[in-house]
Amino acid sequence: MADHLDDYIDAVARVMALPVEDAWRPAVRANLEVSLRLARLVDEFPLPDETEPAAIYSA
Template sequence: MTADPLDAYMDAVAKALALPVDDAWRPAVKANLEVSLRLARLVDEFPLPDEIEPASVFAA
């Protein structure tokens, strides 16, 4: 078992999707996941009041 949760996640997702990930690409994939998770954390931690309404959807 790998010590880093992102390594374990990459292994599990690659197996679930039957997607081979070359060892040479693993550092780049991991860096991308780290950035994505950091950005998702910023969105998740942004406080929104309970009375906020979703934006309207406009179609042309």
């Protein structure tokens, strides 16, 4: 998976015209790994079919 993440980092940096120094790569990769792990938890959370989205969001 690390190779895929490195390819993804390269592609996104290129598209966004963001320089990613070699010294930053381990931190960028670690942050991406954590973000993907958290996203997987949300994606895998079971919801019943009758679940409706909230109509109004407020803080």
